[in-house]
Amino acid sequence: MGFQHREEHVDEGMLLVQANIDDMNPELCSYVGDLLFEAGANDVYWVPIIMKKGRPGIMLNVLVGDCELSSIEEVIFRETTTIGLRYMRAVCHRLARQFESVATPWGEINVKVGYHRGDMVQFAPEFKDCEQAAKQHGVPLKRVYDEVRRLFLSRIS
Amino acid sequence: MGFQHREEHVDEGMLLVQANIDDMNPELCSYVGDLLFEAGANDVYWVPIIMKKGRPGIMLNVLVGDCELSSIEEVIFRETTTIGLRYMRAVCHRLARQFESVATPWGEINVKVGYHRGDMVQFAPEFKDCEQAAKQHGVPLKRVYDEVRRLFLSRIS
Amino acid sequence: MGFQHREEHVDEGMLLVQANIDDMNPELCSYVGDLLFEAGANDVYWVPIIMKKGRPGIMLNVLVGDCELSSIEEVIFRETTTIGLRYMRAVCHRLARQFESVATPWGEINVKVGYHRGDMVQFAPEFKDCEQAAKQHGVPLKRVYDEVRRLFLSRIS
Amino acid sequence: MGFQHREEHVDEGMLLVQANIDDMNPELCSYVGDLLFEAGANDVYWVPIIMKKGRPGIMLNVLVGDCELSSIEEVIFRETTTIGLRYMRAVCHRLARQFESVATPWGEINVKVGYHRGDMVQFAPEFKDCEQAAKQHGVPLKRVYDEVRRLFLSRIS
Amino acid sequence: MGFQHREEHVDEGMLLVQANIDDMNPELCSYVGDLLFEAGANDVYWVPIIMKKGRPGIMLNVLVGDCELSSIEEVIFRETTTIGLRYMRAVCHRLARQFESVATPWGEINVKVGYHRGDMVQFAPEFKDCEQAAKQHGVPLKRVYDEVRRLFLSRIS
Amino acid sequence: MGFQHREEHVDEGMLLVQANIDDMNPELCSYVGDLLFEAGANDVYWVPIIMKKGRPGIMLNVLVGDCELSSIEEVIFRETTTIGLRYMRAVCHRLARQFESVATPWGEINVKVGYHRGDMVQFAPEFKDCEQAAKQHGVPLKRVYDEVRRLFLSRIS
Numbered sequence: 001m002g003f004q005h006r007e008e009h010v011d012e013g014m015l016l017v018q019a020n021i022d023d024m025n026p027e028l029c030s031y032v033g034d035l036l037f038e039a040g041a042n043d044v045y046w047v048p049i050i051m052k053k054g055r056p057g058i059m060l061n062v063l064v065g066d067c068e069l070s071s072i073e074e075v076i077f078r079e080t081t082t083i084g085l086r087y088m089r090a091v092c093h094r095l096a097r098q099f100e101s102v103a104t105p106w107g108e109i110n111v112k113v114g115y116h117r118g119d120m121v122q123f124a125p126e127f128k129d130c131e132q133a134a135k136q137h138g139v140p141l142k143r144v145y146d147e148v149r150r151l152f153l154s155r156i157s
Numbered sequence: 158m159g160f161q162h163r164e165e166h167v168d169e170g171m172l173l174v175q176a177n178i179d180d181m182n183p184e185l186c187s188y189v190g191d192l193l194f195e196a197g198a199n200d201v202y203w204v205p206i207i208m209k210k211g212r213p214g215i216m217l218n219v220l221v222g223d224c225e226l227s228s229i230e231e232v233i234f235r236e237t238t239t240i241g242l243r244y245m246r247a248v249c250h251r252l253a254r255q256f257e258s259v260a261t262p263w264g265e266i267n268v269k270v271g272y273h274r275g276d277m278v279q280f281a282p283e284f285k286d287c288e289q290a291a292k293q294h295g296v297p298l299k300r301v302y303d304e305v306r307r308l309f310l311s312r313i314s
Numbered sequence: 315m316g317f318q319h320r321e322e323h324v325d326e327g328m329l330l331v332q333a334n335i336d337d338m339n340p341e342l343c344s345y346v347g348d349l350l351f352e353a354g355a356n357d358v359y360w361v362p363i364i365m366k367k368g369r370p371g372i373m374l375n376v377l378v379g380d381c382e383l384s385s386i387e388e389v390i391f392r393e394t395t396t397i398g399l400r401y402m403r404a405v406c407h408r409l410a411r412q413f414e415s416v417a418t419p420w421g422e423i424n425v426k427v428g429y430h431r432g433d434m435v436q437f438a439p440e441f442k443d444c445e446q447a448a449k450q451h452g453v454p455l456k457r458v459y460d461e462v463r464r465l466f467l468s469r470i471s
Numbered sequence: 472m473g474f475q476h477r478e479e480h481v482d483e484g485m486l487l488v489q490a491n492i493d494d495m496n497p498e499l500c501s502y503v504g505d506l507l508f509e510a511g512a513n514d515v516y517w518v519p520i521i522m523k524k525g526r527p528g529i530m531l532n533v534l535v536g537d538c539e540l541s542s543i544e545e546v547i548f549r550e551t552t553t554i555g556l557r558y559m560r561a562v563c564h565r566l567a568r569q570f571e572s573v574a575t576p577w578g579e580i581n582v583k584v585g586y587h588r589g590d591m592v593q594f595a596p597e598f599k600d601c602e603q604a605a606k607q608h609g610v611p612l613k614r615v616y617d618e619v620r621r622l623f624l625s626r627i628s
Numbered sequence: 629m630g631f632q633h634r635e636e637h638v639d640e641g642m643l644l645v646q647a648n649i650d651d652m653n654p655e656l657c658s659y660v661g662d663l664l665f666e667a668g669a670n671d672v673y674w675v676p677i678i679m680k681k682g683r684p685g686i687m688l689n690v691l692v693g694d695c696e697l698s699s700i701e702e703v704i705f706r707e708t709t710t711i712g713l714r715y716m717r718a719v720c721h722r723l724a725r726q727f728e729s730v731a732t733p734w735g736e737i738n739v740k741v742g743y744h745r746g747d748m749v750q751f752a753p754e755f756k757d758c759e760q761a762a763k764q765h766g767v768p769l770k771r772v773y774d775e776v777r778r779l780f781l782s783r784i785s
Numbered sequence: 786m787g788f789q790h791r792e793e794h795v796d797e798g799m800l801l802v803q804a805n806i807d808d809m810n811p812e813l814c815s816y817v818g819d820l821l822f823e824a825g826a827n828d829v830y831w832v833p834i835i836m837k838k839g840r841p842g843i844m845l846n847v848l849v850g851d852c853e854l855s856s857i858e859e860v861i862f863r864e865t866t867t868i869g870l871r872y873m874r875a876v877c878h879r880l881a882r883q884f885e886s887v888a889t890p891w892g893e894i895n896v897k898v899g900y901h902r903g904d905m906v907q908f909a910p911e912f913k914d915c916e917q918a919a920k921q922h923g924v925p926l927k928r929v930y931d932e933v934r935r936l937f938l939s940r941i942s
């Protein structure tokens with residue numbers, strides 16, 4: 001049915017980069033996240049933390065391959081207010097992924113399917129596709145999700 | 158035994174003042190908290206929240222009596238970066254409180270005791286006293302707490 | 315199909331009771347929650363907060379009807395370590411609810427359906443039913459959820 | 472200098488609408504937020520909470536005027552998975568606001584200025600303007616912010 | 629007095645497995661946690677995070693020995709919605725533990741005692757025992773805890 | 786201009802020590818943090834988490850050099866209630882730092898400046914200096930920050 005197959009794999013050359021930030025305007029976070037993805041980050045997320053002297057802070061987390069470390073550091077130092085960061089070795093295990101298309105009353109919508117050892121274990125309607133359909137047709141986004149899931153499940157069962 | 162008694166009471170003239178803050182250096186929080194207590198706040202606390210565009214923010218909460226509202230607003234507008242705040246009517250129910258003193262190997266330590274309808278329902282060693290004893294005598298703070306609680310309980314049982 | 319209908323309604327006699335807790339063993343939370351539901355709470359939830367002197371605390375929230383306030387206060391003062399609490403007037407708007415049963419490969423499972431102004435806007439497989447089916451038949455819980463949702467949607471569409 | 476003046480005012484007809492959500496795909500949050508703003512919300516934010524049975528949930532908060540309540544409820548029931556919501560009366564105090572323009576090496580950038588009782592107490596470079604300048608000219612966003620603040624302050628001092 | 633002694637030890641063969649989840653019904657968390665413990669996890673906990681596009685998400689954390697990794701991965705992929713996970717090498721240092729029994733007015737209650745280099749540094753009444761005593765005898769759970777701690781401390785001092 | 790220069794460097798001998806705590810009075814956190822810094826911690830922060838059985842807990846994080854591990858463990862076991870901890874190898878990348886002094890209407894205030902590959906990427910007014918100036922002269926702390934930043938930027942541009 002679908003294609004764009006990518007094999008399940010274990011990547012041993014990953015790093016989890018972290019920086020604790022307590023003196024940055026949080027408005028900048030989303031912008032910084034975008035730049036980090038552009039610079040090669042595999043994932044970016046933020047954790048609310050409590051820092052020295054009880055200050056509410058945020059910990060930036062970036063998952064990145066060995067080779068992109070220096071680009072990522074460049075972005076972190078240039079765009080956030082931290083004067084230090086740390087990283088730890090990490091191994092990433094990623095499922096095989098495949099996109100399949102489902103015909104809905106609101107057009108074709110992609111479903112990302114995940115395989116573990118050959119078995120389908122995940123399927124998730126693409127957010128962007130669903131959001132666009134919901135906006136265009138004025139239906140609740142959750143209804144689009146539900147219907148895509150129903151149609152996908154009906155096809156494979 | 159103790160004194161400084163304050164009756165259990167219900168205070169209907171309280172306000173819960175809130176301000177969502179997404180563009181302030183979080184280093185300022187503790188300082189702002191101190192000023193709010195000086196200006197008459199009964200309590201001050203911060204809640205990590207997620208704001209517009211997914212920004213990590215902090216919500217300032219101040220519990221305050223009707224009469225202090227304007228001083229509190231003054232501090233919030235002068236010292237934080239918010240351009241608006243909101244408040245809701247709140248009723249506070251506070252237990253009767255009494256301080257009692259317990260003799261420990263590290264000196265006298267106060268215990269704050271709370272009474273609901275005449276029954277003792279709470280007792281808490283005073284943090285400042287315990288902290289000072291722990292520092293001065295080089296014992297773990299948790300051990301001081303435990304011993305104060307044990308001595309207090311043994312006396313009343 | 316189903317029954318146990320309860321009308322959509324607006325309840326003006328509700329209170330949101332809150333207590334900030336910074337000196338209680340968090341192990342107690344789930345037990346306290348159970349007692350609060352027994353004492354008549356409509357809902358109980360906890361919010362991580364940052365309190366005076368930067369202490370990580372938890373704010374207990376209880377949604378309760380006017381008439382149960384005093385039972386709820388009793389539980390809070392007897393079972394937690396707070397020496398004060400506050401409450402605010404709240405209006406609750408609850409959808410009409412109805413339970414419908416869906417026949418699945420793992421037995422009958424209930425779905426809670428919510429109606430707003432006569433239109434079905436929500437439907438949620440009952441967690442307890444799904445959990446039991448998943449355990450008994452050794453299937454992933456998420457697969458049970460998905461299948462119940464699919465069957466329910468197929469029936470009504 | 473500037474215009475678009477809006478007077479400092481206290482709005483007594485506001486409501487804080489809340490819904491606890493423990494069974495919704497969090498991907499939907501930003502979309503729901505956008506719809507709520509379109510439906511008249513003054514502010515929308517999310518609070519991470521711990522719900523019944525220790526479930527990690529999110530509490531939706533919407534600040535809204537009396538008159539928009541029913542549109543807001545419509546969006547919440549249609550687009551989220553909650554089967555109930557609550558609201559509390561709130562009073563909003565908003566500063567007078569004025570936009571002023573600052574000439575920077577990267578073009579004109581607006582600054583939102585807030586006045587309390589006639590005194591300037593806040594000023595904040597507009598995020599969108601700064602973000603666009605940073606992207607277009609390839610300079611760190613924080614540097615744009617800093618420079619706009621410096622120029623604005625130099626002008627008024 | 630007690631037995632069931634386990635020596636203080638340092639375990640170098642541990643892994644911290646993490647998965648960021650932004651599209652799962654949080655109702656599933658406790659069930660997933662139970663399955664992970666059954667599959668050999670040493671610890672399971674969840675961290676509220678902010679993910680791509682400002683989505684509120686939860687990060688699943690599992691502490692597990694090298695040998696159980698593949699069973700843990702199986703559970704994560706089968707029962708959650710993630711299409712990837714990561715892990716990092718971790719060293720665990722665990723105290724010697726011993727259970728001792730304390731006779732209370734509400735029956736025998738176990739206390740878990742922790743030793744570091746031969747010194748008792750921790751003691752904690754067993755939650756399950758205390759909870760059962762509190763329920764059975766209708767006393768506040770915190771009072772059971774306090775009394776167990778008092779009796780244990782009185783015995784050893 | 787300034788001095789106290791410390792070179793940008795990458796430190797490979799760091800450890801991130803973590804302990805999950807669900808049965809400690811959170812009042813102790815700040816005291817424990819102080820002791821950890823005294824024992825050689827490079828950084829200490831707390832993360833709100835959800836533990837087994839849905840308990841709200843806090844995860845202690847300590848960043849520390851190899852050589853201080855045992856002192857840090859000593860403090861954690863003696864002062865908190867955990868019976869185990871874990872640590873992971875971490876690499877720390879710290880910017881070159883230099884303190885420069887800025888003359889303000891409220892006295893000299895230090896600015897910590899950070900350099901990445903020779904370029905200035907960070908500058909932050911010292912919190913303690915600003916706080917003292919704000920207190921002594923009765924000006925808003927944020928205004929002190931803003932003015933220090935403005936003066937520093939004007940000097941270098």
